[in-house]
Amino acid sequence: xxxxxxxxxxxxxxxxxxxxxxxxxxxxxxxxxxxxxxxxxxxxxxxxxxxxxxxxxxxxxxxxxxxxxxxxxxxxxxxxxxxxxxxxxxxxxxxxxxxxxxxxxxxxxxxxxxxxxxxxxxxxxxxxxxxxxxxxxxxxxxxxxxxxxxxxxxxxxxxxxxxxxxxxxxxxxxxxxxxxxxxxxxxxxxxxxxxxxxxxxxxxxxxxxxxxxxxxxxxxxxxxxxxxxxxxxxxxxxxxxxxxxxxxxxxxxxxxxxxxxxxxxxxxxxxxxxxxxxxxxxxxxxxxxxxxxxxxxxxxxxxxxxxxxxxxxxxxxxxxxxxxxxxxxxxxxxxxxxxxxxxxxxxxxxxxxxxxxxxxxxxxxxxxxxxxxxxxxxxxxxxxxxxxxxxxxxxxxxxxxxxxxxxxxxxxxxxxxxxxxxxxxxxxxxxxxxxxxxxxxxxxxxxxxxxxxxxxxxxxxxxxxxxxxxxxxxxxxxxxxxxxxxxxxxxxxxxxxxxxxxxxxxxxxxxxxxxxxxxxxxxxxxxxxxxxxxxxxxxxx
Amino acid sequence: xxxxxxxxxxxxxxxxxxxxxxxxxxxxxxxxxxxxxxxxxxxxxxxxxxxxxxxxxxxxxxxxxxxxxxxxxxxxxxxxxxxxxxxxxxxxxxxxxxxxxxxxxxxxxxxxxxxxxxxxxxxxxxxxxxxxxxxxxxxxxxxxxxxxxxxxxxxxxxxxxxxxxxxxxxxxxx
Numbered sequence: 001x002x003x004x005x006x007x008x009x010x011x012x013x014x015x016x017x018x019x020x021x022x023x024x025x026x027x028x029x030x031x032x033x034x035x036x037x038x039x040x041x042x043x044x045x046x047x048x049x050x051x052x053x054x055x056x057x058x059x060x061x062x063x064x065x066x067x068x069x070x071x072x073x074x075x076x077x078x079x080x081x082x083x084x085x086x087x088x089x090x091x092x093x094x095x096x097x098x099x100x101x102x103x104x105x106x107x108x109x110x111x112x113x114x115x116x117x118x119x120x121x122x123x124x125x126x127x128x129x130x131x132x133x134x135x136x137x138x139x140x141x142x143x144x145x146x147x148x149x150x151x152x153x154x155x156x157x158x159x160x161x162x163x164x165x166x167x168x169x170x171x172x173x174x175x176x177x178x179x180x181x182x183x184x185x186x187x188x189x190x191x192x193x194x195x196x197x198x199x200x201x202x203x204x205x206x207x208x209x210x211x212x213x214x215x216x217x218x219x220x221x222x223x224x225x226x227x228x229x230x231x232x233x234x235x236x237x238x239x240x241x242x243x244x245x246x247x248x249x250x251x252x253x254x255x256x257x258x259x260x261x262x263x264x265x266x267x268x269x270x271x272x273x274x275x276x277x278x279x280x281x282x283x284x285x286x287x288x289x290x291x292x293x294x295x296x297x298x299x300x301x302x303x304x305x306x307x308x309x310x311x312x313x314x315x316x317x318x319x320x321x322x323x324x325x326x327x328x329x330x331x332x333x334x335x336x337x338x339x340x341x342x343x344x345x346x347x348x349x350x351x352x353x354x355x356x357x358x359x360x361x362x363x364x365x366x367x368x369x370x371x372x373x374x375x376x377x378x379x380x381x382x383x384x385x386x387x388x389x390x391x392x393x394x395x396x397x398x399x400x401x402x403x404x405x406x407x408x409x410x411x412x413x414x415x416x417x418x419x420x421x422x423x424x425x426x427x428x429x430x431x432x433x434x435x436x437x438x439x440x441x442x443x444x445x446x447x448x449x450x451x452x453x454x455x456x457x458x459x460x461x462x463x464x465x466x467x468x469x470x471x472x473x474x475x476x477x478x479x480x481x482x483x484x485x486x487x488x489x490x491x492x493x494x495x496x497x498x499x500x501x502x503x504x505x506x507x508x509x510x511x512x513x514x515x516x517x518x519x520x521x522x523x524x525x526x527x528x529x530x531x532x533x534x535x536x537x538x539x540x541x
Numbered sequence: 542x543x544x545x546x547x548x549x550x551x552x553x554x555x556x557x558x559x560x561x562x563x564x565x566x567x568x569x570x571x572x573x574x575x576x577x578x579x580x581x582x583x584x585x586x587x588x589x590x591x592x593x594x595x596x597x598x599x600x601x602x603x604x605x606x607x608x609x610x611x612x613x614x615x616x617x618x619x620x621x622x623x624x625x626x627x628x629x630x631x632x633x634x635x636x637x638x639x640x641x642x643x644x645x646x647x648x649x650x651x652x653x654x655x656x657x658x659x660x661x662x663x664x665x666x667x668x669x670x671x672x673x674x675x676x677x678x679x680x681x682x683x684x685x686x687x688x689x690x691x692x693x694x695x696x697x698x699x700x701x702x703x704x705x706x707x708x709x710x711x712x713x714x715x
Contacts, residue, residue, distance in 0.1 A: 272664035276579035361681035428650020430681035534585040
């Protein structure tokens with residue numbers, strides 16, 4: 001088994017992810033400073049919006065996609081105990097995605113793509129930006145293909161056997177991403193690219209928004225699934241326990257993937273181009289997709305409780321204190337779940353159809369997704385990195401204590417930053433403004449919260465720098481000490497037997513997704529061909 | 542396949558929680574008419590000045606023969622036009638928003654007067670404001686480098702002190 005290929009793929013992808021991450025962290029702190037208006041010299045909408053656009057692209061597209069690909073190659077190879085299929089193709093996908101990232105970065109950093117990472121037309125960016133973003137996605141499709149081929153090959157060679165949970169989750173995520181990215185790919189191919197090249201004069205804004213909404217919700221589950229994978233396959237073992245239920249973990253991944261796709265219209269609740277019946281249908285689906293998250297919380301906490309009791313914890317809550325809090329994976333999952341509880345309830349507010357009017361596009365929204373993405377999800381990316389870096393580099397983690405400090409400060413910083421952000425939204429502050437110039441007394445009440453956010457951002461930036469420092473120090477440590485550990489996947493409490501085929505395969509779910517997508521997006525997309533729509537010409541910014 | 546009895550119980554509780562939330566939302570939507578703005582009505586945003594409804598003279602607050610109040614507003618970089626309007630409190634208002642250029646969003650803080658304004662579409666909302674006061678009208682979707690400066694004003698006045706704007710036979714407000 002060519003183990004080095006998987007290791008090199010994992011390290012290369014994750015380094016791209018984390019370099020993008022640290023650059024974007026500096027931009028984030030600059031943005032809270034700029035917006036506060038404390039420093040006159042920083043004030044510049046041109047720089048601010050270029051920065052916000054770059055920060056969004058780096059965090060939402062580059063950090064996530066590269067991390068997920070790297071993690072996926074390593075998970076597939078180690079859980080199936082086979083080399084990565086077609087390594088030339090894998091490196092080809094990496095190069096394509098990296099080329100796309102660099103191409104997109106040029107107009108972003110020079111102010112020719114200040115259109116935000118959501119790039120809503122009819123504001124138009126330079127063509128190179130859309131080309132770069134498209135290449136990044138195409139590169140990630142290579143990864144999806146390799147994951148699915150490895151899954152199917154293993155199934156063929158091991159008839160009747162249960163595919164390891166880690167691989168099942170990873171392949172479901174690959175399937176999810178193929179379906180998810182199809183929406184934005186259609187938008188890019190048929191609407192944005194021809195329009196940005198000047199081949200078409202106008203663009204159908206309603207259809208563009210509908211196709212983007214197709215991608216906009218499941219993409220966050222694409223980012224979240226590696227975190228959930230770590231919850232299920234790493235955490236129980238690291239806590240010294242067993243996975244409470246392997247079967248329900250599979251069921252949770254299936255419901256997450258199947259129901260995260262046909263519900264994108266909760267991003268369009270406030271839009272005039274879709275009718276209320278479709279919005280309600282997607283709204284119900286949005287609550288269905290909350291179910292597997294509730295189940296995940298249960299399974300993970302049950303696994304942790306077993307760990308705490310095995311370690312001598314007694315009483316209703318005594319087991320919490322006896323958990324191994326100094327294990328980075330265990331600490332991360334506790335902090336991640338705490339942020340998931342608050343962020344999840346905030347998400348239920350967003351999901352609540354007409355109630356969404358109170359917070360739609362206010363500061364509440366970035367507050368929410370920072371808590372649940374940069375908090376819940378990214379803290380698990382850290383935990384995975386701390387777990388894998390010694391295995392990938394064969395060198396011990398530079399300092400476990402500093403890693404614990406880093407995780408705690410990330411949690412504290414995220415709490416300090418996102419709490420006032422949510423409050424600002426409730427006080428009416430719109431998202432994506434570079435300064436507060438509304439001639440209204442109400443805006444005075446925003447000031448203390450903006451100042452608090454600067455502090456939160458500073459703590460987060462310090463924490464992010466410490467994270468990168470620890471990875472560099474671990475990998476390039478001159479020590480002669482060799483780390484011999486290997487990846488250990490959690491064992492289920494009850495051995496898996498008589499697993500029904502629908503919990504062991506992706507083909508059925510692919511068909512179910514196709515039907516759901518046809519139902520929930522078919523007519524809403526087709527309507528634009530029958531409605532008397534008026535397309536929009538291109539606008540600068 | 543093994544499913545723990547505790548898991549089954551928890552699954553039932555979770556289903557009940559989600560059903561409760563969906564139930565409340567559906568009762569509000571279907572029986573109390575609390576809906577998101579969704580009228581799917583198209584308009585040519587490039588020719589608003591030639592349209593009867595959104596020609597400049599017809600913008601703002603209008604009361605029709607039945608006493609129903611409609612507020613017609615145009616969003617364009619960087620303001621909402623007319624820039625200042627007055628409406629009565631505790632009265633049903635129908636807002637109709639259109640964009641003259643790019644994508645905008647509008648929100649009057651502390652109220653549910655919120656909608657996206659998508660070029661090519663009319664966004665219609667019915668609401669009423671319970672509390673009198675001077676509210677800002679804020680753009681909440683990034684619309685260009687001047688996005689921060691996109692706002693206007695709305696005065697919500699006591700119902701009995703509000704005076705309906707008069708519109709002459711030529712359609713010009715006096």
